[in-house]
Amino acid sequence: MSSRHTKIARFQDQAFKYIGIFCTFFGLIMLAIFISSILKTGLSRISWEFISNYPSRNAEKAGILSALAGTLWIIVMTALVAIPIGIGAAIYLEEFSRKSRISRIIEINITNLAGVPSIIYGLLGIEIFGRILNMGGSILAGSFTLALLILPIIIVATREAIKAVPNSLREASYALGASKWQTVKSSVIPSASSGIITGIIIALSRAIGEAAPLIVVGALAYVPFVPTSPTSEFTVLPIQIFNWVSRPQAAFLVNASAGIIILLGITFLLNAFAVYLRIKRTVKY
Amino acid sequence: MKKRTKEKIIELTLAGCALLTILTTCAILYVLLFEAVKFFSVVSIFDFLTDTQWTPLFADKHFGIMSLLSGTLLTSLIAILVALPTGLIIALYLNEYSSRRFKNIIKPILEILASVPTVVYGFFALTVVTPFLQQIFPNISGFNSLSAGFVMGIMIIPYVSSLSDDAISAVPRYIREGSLALGANRFQTAFRVIIPSASSGIIVSAILAISRAIGETMIVAIAAGQQPRLTFDPTVPIETITTYIVKVSLGDVSQNSIEYQTIFAAGITLFVFTFLLNNISYWLNKKLEKKYV
Numbered sequence: 001m002s003s004r005h006t007k008i009a010r011f012q013d014q015a016f017k018y019i020g021i022f023c024t025f026f027g028l029i030m031l032a033i034f035i036s037s038i039l040k041t042g043l044s045r046i047s048w049e050f051i052s053n054y055p056s057r058n059a060e061k062a063g064i065l066s067a068l069a070g071t072l073w074i075i076v077m078t079a080l081v082a083i084p085i086g087i088g089a090a091i092y093l094e095e096f097s098r099k100s101r102i103s104r105i106i107e108i109n110i111t112n113l114a115g116v117p118s119i120i121y122g123l124l125g126i127e128i129f130g131r132i133l134n135m136g137g138s139i140l141a142g143s144f145t146l147a148l149l150i151l152p153i154i155i156v157a158t159r160e161a162i163k164a165v166p167n168s169l170r171e172a173s174y175a176l177g178a179s180k181w182q183t184v185k186s187s188v189i190p191s192a193s194s195g196i197i198t199g200i201i202i203a204l205s206r207a208i209g210e211a212a213p214l215i216v217v218g219a220l221a222y223v224p225f226v227p228t229s230p231t232s233e234f235t236v237l238p239i240q241i242f243n244w245v246s247r248p249q250a251a252f253l254v255n256a257s258a259g260i261i262i263l264l265g266i267t268f269l270l271n272a273f274a275v276y277l278r279i280k281r282t283v284k285y
Numbered sequence: 286m287k288k289r290t291k292e293k294i295i296e297l298t299l300a301g302c303a304l305l306t307i308l309t310t311c312a313i314l315y316v317l318l319f320e321a322v323k324f325f326s327v328v329s330i331f332d333f334l335t336d337t338q339w340t341p342l343f344a345d346k347h348f349g350i351m352s353l354l355s356g357t358l359l360t361s362l363i364a365i366l367v368a369l370p371t372g373l374i375i376a377l378y379l380n381e382y383s384s385r386r387f388k389n390i391i392k393p394i395l396e397i398l399a400s401v402p403t404v405v406y407g408f409f410a411l412t413v414v415t416p417f418l419q420q421i422f423p424n425i426s427g428f429n430s431l432s433a434g435f436v437m438g439i440m441i442i443p444y445v446s447s448l449s450d451d452a453i454s455a456v457p458r459y460i461r462e463g464s465l466a467l468g469a470n471r472f473q474t475a476f477r478v479i480i481p482s483a484s485s486g487i488i489v490s491a492i493l494a495i496s497r498a499i500g501e502t503m504i505v506a507i508a509a510g511q512q513p514r515l516t517f518d519p520t521v522p523i524e525t526i527t528t529y530i531v532k533v534s535l536g537d538v539s540q541n542s543i544e545y546q547t548i549f550a551a552g553i554t555l556f557v558f559t560f561l562l563n564n565i566s567y568w569l570n571k572k573l574e575k576k577y578v
């Protein structure tokens with residue numbers, strides 16, 4: 001009887017090991033199947049014309065030029081707004097604020113903001129930036145919206161990076177007569193920089209993939225021009241892909257696959273860079 | 286003196302950056318409430334909660350949020366049925382069975398699943414998963430919540446696995462060693478000792494994953510359909526709250542119209558759900574942190 005128990009227990013133990021391996025790779029295998037399927041449909045569609053053409057009703061002539069340009073505009077503008085504010089807020093919370101009630105409220109608030117669905121930021125954007133500040137469906141309105149969306153990610157990552165800076169560095173700086181800001185600027189930020197950059201890259205790669213909030217703010221589905229200023233109307237790559245997916249003709253699904261290959265290429269490159277930086281940083285301390 | 290003023294100005298600027306996050310929350314609440322109040326002056330909250338149809342864009346207008354909410358809950362439920370067991374088993378396996386080296390390598394790789402843009406997942410659901418499901422269940426519709434929910438589940442696996450992993454790693458070593466010393470094997474330790482000890486952390490991971498699924502937009506907009514209906518049948522087209530907001534935003538809806546206000550009424554419903562879930566998990570997490578100190 002007891003030996004049967006041991007046998008069952010040993011079997012469970014071994015079985016769970018294989019179930020564990022299966023589960024660990026389950027999602028990745030699914031992703032591999034998905035990616036190989038789009039590579040099969042989309043890869044042949046990628047050409048210089050696909051990148052340099054405007055969208056068109058004719059699927060074979062359609063390209064992603066305006067979407068790529070829009071994505072570039074949006075990312076640069078979003079970065080310009082979100083990076084200084086995000087780093088500034090994190091520095092304040094880690095280095096300046098006393099552990100008061102208000103800093104606790106800000107902390108809880110940031111956790112909450114990180115959990116707000118992206119489409120709600122779209123509603124915020126269309127009403128505040130689009131309507132009250134009269135920006136309409138412009139690049140500016142879209143970038144401000146995405147900047148608010150990724151702000152919590154940048155703040156949390158920067159705070160983690162600043163926390164990891166050993167106190168001895170700060171004390172050494174103070175001992176040399178540096179002020180608080182000089183210490184932050186010349187000692188803390190430089191040694192936290194790779195962690196901060198990792199966070200920024202992850203946040204921006206999230207922004208590149210977002211479609212929903214920009215659709216709500218009023219980004220267009222059909223843009224036959226390259227935006228020339230921050231007040232231009234625009235589209236981005238994920239919205240262009242969504243537009244193609246929603247059409248019934250199969251030829252547009254091929255275009256969507258090709259667009260996805262390019263979007264995934266950008267996202268994976270950014271994420272790989274972030275992982276590389278993180279590994280380098282772990283080695284450092 | 287001048288240096289001190291400069292320091293003060295810098296500190297105030299940085300404080301301004303931090304306060305901007307509070308301002309964002311206030312702005313979100315203001316925007317949602319402002320438009321929703323206008324909406325609820327036309328449509329009674331009672332109708333909003335009890336009507337079984339949602340047809341604001343038709344001539345015969347009905348404003349029953351339940352038909353959107355059921356779609357949202359159905360897709361989220363399917364997603365969590367995929368992600369919770371898978372993510373939890375991953376966390377157990379990486380902590381109790383695999384080597385440290387393997388764990389360190391596989392964790393960032395799993396994060397890839399969460400970094401894929403959602404519009405891409407929507408495309409997969411529509412063009413790969415749905416055709417596959419149609420081979421097994423011939424009656425399943427081209428747009429359905431099963432396929433969208435399944436793919437969404439794959440997307441949120443890393444959320445569950447990494448948060449459960451945090452909870453499981455926080456279980457003190459002596460509890461694990463006590464169990465092994467009593468002759469339990471790794472499997473028995475994992476299921477009878479580790480899971481109960483880490484239970485509140487695992488619940489936190491499940492709640493946050495559900496909250497993420499409820500707010501997810503593009504996967505359901507692409508693959509689950511755009512037909513609001515009060516059903517829990519995973520094989521038919523439905524519409525989620527988020528899909529409705531996208532659908533209206535893509536169309537030409539004039540601001541100040543009741544159609545425009547509906548997206549804020551739908552938005553505030555979504556916000557209330559995610560806000561509650563996030564705060565429950567935050568509170569549980571605080572309790573968890575205290576447990577082993």
